[in-house]
């Protein structure tokens with residue numbers, strides 16, 4: 001049955017239309033989970049490696065992972081990512097709250113639900129703006145941080161069952177947001193049915209996720225990790241949500257995290273904003289419907305791999321560090337596996353929960369960035385390369401005058 005709820009393990013069919021006519025776009029081999037950090041004190045524990053292969057459905061043009069690890073393994077109490085500690089992420093979520101209130105004439109008492117609310121950062125922005133009827137839904141251990149903002153939270157996975165409990169306790173929501181969650185869940189059908197359970201007829205469901213066009217355009221193969229089961233285009237999202245009775249209302253793209261799309265759906269038949277057709281045209285003109293676009297993408301990555309290998313080989317006697325460890329950096333480190341032999345450590349901001357951990361499947365340690373001013377590196381490889389300008393300028397100003405800053409993607413870039 002095409003219920004869009006996938007079991008764990010290999011998928012030999014399209015996640016959306018169930019066709020078996022798939023084109024292999026990229027094979028990343030077997031990799032540990034990008035968030036499976038090992039505490040330095042538990043160095044004997046080994047990571048489990050899972051396959052990642054990215055397929056394009058030739059029938060409906062959906063880009064997708066061929067292996068499902070499962071929500072229970074990926075999103076557990078030890079989850080490390082927290083938006084609240086990164087200023088750029090907080091600023092983006094603040095903008096989302098502001099725009100939502102303004103565009104939808106949101107009243108302070110209207111219920112706002114954020115699914116995959118993590119540490120409550122997005123909801124705290126609504127609260128700051130005078131809204132008090134807020135609910136987070138978060139399965140991982142980061143849910144405890146909602147307490148800091150005095151915001152209600154359900155510590156559970158969002159699905160049909162939990163949506164029924166939410167409905168009976170809190171009623172229906174005017175706004176439901178989900179940022180960087182909708183591409184992740186393996187019970188997609190249950191998730192969307194759950195949204196239908198708790199959304200008002202005049203409600204708006206806002207999805208924000210990494211975006212297929214930017215992934216392909218900027219060679220972002222590092223967005224292909226086990227958590228990202230699907231990479232959406234606007235066209236594919238509209239097609240999926242239509243199956244469940246949702247209409248597209250608004251769509252926006254932005255440069256956030258290397259390229260993002262925000263899409264607004266509603267159960268009411270509405271006139272779509274002019275942005276929607278504009279973005280759809282850009283997708284078609286770029287060639288997202290053409291399988292050759294994806295094969296070219298693959299050959300670009302192989303070229304970058306060779307350039308990087310030669311760069312590191314030339315600089316092997318230098319003191320080289322990595323900067324920042326977003327989950328996607330694990331994919332770069334494993335697919336360009338020679339990188340880890342050259343890095344002394346990876347620096348993260350001092351408040352990060354990732355410090356004193358090893359990068360999954362390696363003996364490469366994540367340490368506080370306070371060390372960078374004491375041990376000035378010759379080369380800093382910026383693994384959060386979408387923030388290359390911000391990070392390189394900041395550290396140049398902080399005193400790394402002679403350090404060369406290197407971005408591995410979208411192509412090898414060196415700032416001396």
Ligand SMILES: [Zn+2]
Nearest residue numbers: 014017057060
């Ligand atoms: Zn398909």
